[in-house]
Each structure stands twice: as structure tokens, then as C-alpha cells.
Amino acid sequence: MSEQDKNNIEKVGEGQVEDTKKHEDEYEKICFVCRRPETATGKMIDLPNGISICSDCMQKSFDAMMNGQVDYSQLMNMNIPGVQIFNMADMEQHVPKKQKIKKKKEGEEKKPLIDIQNIPAPHKIKGKLDEYVVGQEYAKKAVSVAVYNHYKRVATDTMDEIEIEKSNMLMIGPTGCGKTYLVKTLARLLDVPLAITDATSLTEAGYIGDDIESVVSKLLAAAGNDVEKAEQGIIFIDEIDKIAKKKNTNQRDVSGESVQQGMLKLLEGSDVEVPVGANSKNAMVPLTTVNTKNILFICGGAFPDLDKIIKERLTKQSSIGFGAELKDRYNKDQTILEKVTTEDLRNFGMIPEFLGRLPVVFTLRGLSEEMMVKILTEPKNAILKQYQKLLALDEVKLAFDEGALFAIAKKAVEKDTGARALRAIIEEFMLDIMFEIPKDDNIGQVTITKEYIEGTGGPLIMLRGQEVPRLTGADLP
Known part of the structure; x- marks a missing residue:
């Protein structure tokens, strides 16, 4: 082989190594122990076999070895019949060392999914909804305006010091009136990631069931594990009436008021650590941080017996005298839910702090x-x-x-x-x-x-x- 051929082969090999390094640099390192990415833990400590460990886990490991009674230096050399000591080289084959979330470049600003010049006006959003959703004129108008204002807020987030508050929504309507279908159609028209989840499975952290942060992990999955895309998506929480405060109970309300309390920061905007590619956190699942500040939350529920609470409020005047309300006046009123107030929802079991973070409240009518x-x-x-x-x-x-x-x-x-x-x-x-x-x-x-x-x-x-x-x-x- 000539000297020229050898030089060419060396150049090709160097080029392949550079391409591999460039590809590896696009992704974050994750801690082999706690599964957090480098952006959350700080500089990683690189060990043999391509394993990285964060300084927190390394310190905890040293503390455990110094305070323990076992001589770990002798453990790997022990030959105990019937007991096989694991090999780190074997384990690292089964655990990914790189998290499939691209690093954010330094100085790079977030770009909204929808450009401020291209945000469809409310009448155009409603016009598109009219093609798929029958009736519910007020609900479609309310959704169109709220979504339009929300994405204007996302697009102008860094333009000046006047901060626009989120326009999270609460939809109230009987079963089968089109709440979920309305949100699905809306997300498809806007081409933004949408996660639909059910509040019935949510419980307080530490109990059996999904924790509150699982709703954000579903949105991250819908966005293809793209954090920036997920941070500008829509989360629809159905059956929200199922987390109302339980009345006359002596047991701990782990799926009612405590879930509402846990969702407060989520609705307002906070950094949430969620698992990537899984619904629950465990040692083998990498975690990433998602900020919910620009995520639009839409809650929906049938709120059974809410009409009775409204009727009771409307007819609580004395039944004696000419100005009194008749007891049966609202019995056949098909639009009774449209008269709902925050007081009625509080009597139903929703806490005032939760309702305060859902400023847009509207109702859908039952179908004739x-x-x-x-x-x-x-x-x-x-x-x-x-x-x-x-x-x-x-x-x-x-x-x-x-x-x-x-x-x-x-x-x-x-x-x-x-x-x-x-x-x-x-x-x-x-x-x-x-x-x-x-x-x-x-x-x-x-x-x-x-x-x-x-x-x-x-x-x-x-x-x-x-x-x-x-x-x-x-x-x-």
C-alpha cells in the first residue's frame, strides 16, 4: 500500500471520529444513577465504559461507603457459591447513556410554534370549528378568543415588561355534548401538540395512581420528546369534576382536594421534572424539566347535580309574597348551567384557588x-x-x-x-x-x-x- 493511500485512510478515519463526536455532542449526558440530564445536575463525572455520574450521586456513594460496615473493595473479588456479582460493563449495555433530548444552544431564544403574524383571528378559528362542530356557538366563540389571546401571549412573551396572564379554560357541559371533540379539533387546526388526560386516575403523590405531573409527561410524549414544542402545547384534563372535595368523609381525600392543591403551580406556571418516554418516574427512566408557563390548560367536566345547586341558589328567596321565585320555575330550564357562578362551583367542591387559575368559564348545551x-x-x-x-x-x-x-x-x-x-x-x-x-x-x-x-x-x-x-x-x- 502506498504512502498516499495510508494518508487517505487516516483522513477518512479522523473524519468518521469527528462526525461521531459531533453527533454525540448534540445530546445531553444523563446520570447513570438518578437519570437526570446534565442541564439539571451540572458537570458530570465521566467513568470507564462511557458511564457518567453527577456529583450529587457520587458524593452520596462515597458517604455510603465511608459510613457502612462492608468493605466494598473486597466485595467484587469474593467468590460466593450460588451468588453472581454483577458486572458494570454488562449493566451499561442495558441502560442508555445519552438522553434523546437535544441540547439547547447557548444564547438561543425560544421560538413560538405560531408566529405572531400568522396567528389566525378568532373569527377564522371559529369558522374552522364550525366545519366540524355543530351548535355550541358561545363555547366555540369563547375557545377561539381564549386560544387567540394565549398564543399572542406566547409570541410576545419577551417583547416588553407587561406580562399577560394565562387564559386557562373550564368547560362545563353534559356528557356527550362535544367537550373533548372541540379540543381535539382545535389542536388539529392549530397544529400544536395536545395531551388528553383523565382526572379520575390522578391522586396525591405517594399513592396508587398517576401523580399530577403525569399530565405533563403525556404532552412531552405527544411533542416527540421535544421540550420546547411541549412548552407551547395544550393539555386537556377531562372529568375535572371528579377531583371535587369529598363531602362528609373522615378519610384522607387523596384524589380530591389534595389533587386540586397539587395542580395550582402547574396551572400557573412552574418547572416540572417529568420522565422521558414513560408515565412514572423510576431509576431507569431519564428525567427532563418542562416549564408550564406557556402551556394552555383546558379543563372539562359534566358536573352532575350542579344544576340542582344553581336552582337552589336561584330559588333561595322566601316562597311567600308577590316577588318570590316559584320553586318549579327552573325545573325545565334547558339553559340552567349557563347561569353558573364561582359560588356554585365552590359549593360543588372546587377550591377557590383552583377556580382562580381558570379565568375563562363557559358551558356547553345538551343536544336536542x-x-x-x-x-x-x-x-x-x-x-x-x-x-x-x-x-x-x-x-x-x-x-x-x-x-x-x-x-x-x-x-x-x-x-x-x-x-x-x-x-x-x-x-x-x-x-x-x-x-x-x-x-x-x-x-x-x-x-x-x-x-x-x-x-x-x-x-x-x-x-x-x-x-x-x-x-x-x-x-x-
Whole structure:
């Protein structure tokens, strides 16, 4: 081999080493013991086999060895039958030494996900929501304004000394009225990371269940472990009414008032240490710090029996005299939840400090038959459009007559589970049709009739180029 070839090989090898070092420098070191990154612990101590330990853990290790009774220097050389002493070289193969979170460059400023010039105005946000969400005009308007103000706040965070407070939201509405769907649609339109979590599983730290910080770890996972992206995302906490203060109980309220207390700093803005790629902290999971200052929190709940608290407040005047409120005046009021006040929510069991950090409070109405019919047909991804697309793949046209739509809506209202009931009812009636259609290639159109929904007849089947008499319910298997 010539001298020139040797020099070329050496240069290639040096280039590969430099590329490897450059790639390694992009990621943080993490402590082999406590799993914290270098940004949280300070300068790491490098040990053989590529292991790094923070100064805190190193000091604790020295203290344990100096105060203990065991001679650790002799431990690794002991030969005890049936006992295998672990090898650090074997262990380090199973534990990652680098945390998959990129280092922040010195002097680098945070860039908002949404540029201030490109933030959609409230009427544009509401216009997009109108394409997917039926009704709930006030709720859509309130969400649009709150989100618009929030991302203006994020974009102008470092522009001047006037600090704009967070516009966290509290949504109140009966089950199935579209609370979760509204937030999902909003996050998709804004293209920001969204984490949806359930308050029912949250407990005070140290008890069985998810701790309060787990809601932030879900957002970090939704942002692909990108801390800066997660710090400008949205967290939706559903079933927030389940952490209300328990009344008349002598036991410790580990999933009620204590959870509300624990969430106060989270809602306001604080640095939270969360695990990367896991829901709970343990020795083998790396931790990183997420600041919740610019995270928008949206809480939602059905708040059962809140209407009774509102009625009691509205009718607490004396029932004697001409100016008195009638006891049954609000019994059939469909908009009773819209009269909610902070006092009513406190009586329900929410602590005032928690409510103070949710300044935007609005309600969603329960769904009527007319709204159910619109939900079936109007949104871009309406349930009926989904089934029509499924049958179109079999080259079959699916149609619903107006009577059938109102019959489905009536059954859904009776179930009292909101829009979720629509899917269950249609699945039930479409089962036989979806099973039978692929058997016959001659079928060109199926029309769902009111009689079929009510169980007194069958759907109208039309062959390609020819109409067949309407089937009765008995003709279907």
C-alpha cells in the first residue's frame, strides 16, 4: 500500500471520529444513577465504559461507603457459591447513556410554534370549528378568543415588561355534548401538540395512581420528546369534576382536594421534572424539566347535580309574597348551567384557588333532536358520510330519508349519552346491511328508511338500473 493511500485512510478515519463526536455532542449526558440530564445536575463525572455520574450521586456513594460496615473493595473479588456479582460493563449495555433530548444552544431564544403574524383571528378559528362542530356557538366563540389571546401571549412573551396572564379554560357541559371533540379539533387546526388526560386516575403523590405531573409527561410524549414544542402545547384534563372535595368523609381525600392543591403551580406556571418516554418516574427512566408557563390548560367536566345547586341558589328567596321565585320555575330550564357562578362551583367542591387559575368559564348545551340530525349529516367527517364512503368502496350508494334521521336522533336522545349514542345506534342498524351488501354485486343503492329504524319495515334496496320492492324487516337475516 502506498504512502498516499495510508494518508487517505487516516483522513477518512479522523473524519468518521469527528462526525461521531459531533453527533454525540448534540445530546445531553444523563446520570447513570438518578437519570437526570446534565442541564439539571451540572458537570458530570465521566467513568470507564462511557458511564457518567453527577456529583450529587457520587458524593452520596462515597458517604455510603465511608459510613457502612462492608468493605466494598473486597466485595467484587469474593467468590460466593450460588451468588453472581454483577458486572458494570454488562449493566451499561442495558441502560442508555445519552438522553434523546437535544441540547439547547447557548444564547438561543425560544421560538413560538405560531408566529405572531400568522396567528389566525378568532373569527377564522371559529369558522374552522364550525366545519366540524355543530351548535355550541358561545363555547366555540369563547375557545377561539381564549386560544387567540394565549398564543399572542406566547409570541410576545419577551417583547416588553407587561406580562399577560394565562387564559386557562373550564368547560362545563353534559356528557356527550362535544367537550373533548372541540379540543381535539382545535389542536388539529392549530397544529400544536395536545395531551388528553383523565382526572379520575390522578391522586396525591405517594399513592396508587398517576401523580399530577403525569399530565405533563403525556404532552412531552405527544411533542416527540421535544421540550420546547411541549412548552407551547395544550393539555386537556377531562372529568375535572371528579377531583371535587369529598363531602362528609373522615378519610384522607387523596384524589380530591389534595389533587386540586397539587395542580395550582402547574396551572400557573412552574418547572416540572417529568420522565422521558414513560408515565412514572423510576431509576431507569431519564428525567427532563418542562416549564408550564406557556402551556394552555383546558379543563372539562359534566358536573352532575350542579344544576340542582344553581336552582337552589336561584330559588333561595322566601316562597311567600308577590316577588318570590316559584320553586318549579327552573325545573325545565334547558339553559340552567349557563347561569353558573364561582359560588356554585365552590359549593360543588372546587377550591377557590383552583377556580382562580381558570379565568375563562363557559358551558356547553345538551343536544336536542335537531342538533343530533345536524351532527349526523353536516360536519366534514359526519358519521353518515363515513358509512357512505365505506359503501362507496363497494360501489354502492347509501342514502337516508329524513324520517330515518329523526328516528335515529329520537333514539339517541332517549339514551341520554349525547352524541356517542348516535354511533352505537347506527352501528346496530348497519350491521346486517354491511354484512349482506358484499354478497351481491348487483346491488347499486341502499336507502335507510324510518320504518327500518323503528323496526316496522326494512331498507329500500335498488339493483343497478332497476328497482326492487322495499324489503320488510323479516327479509333481513
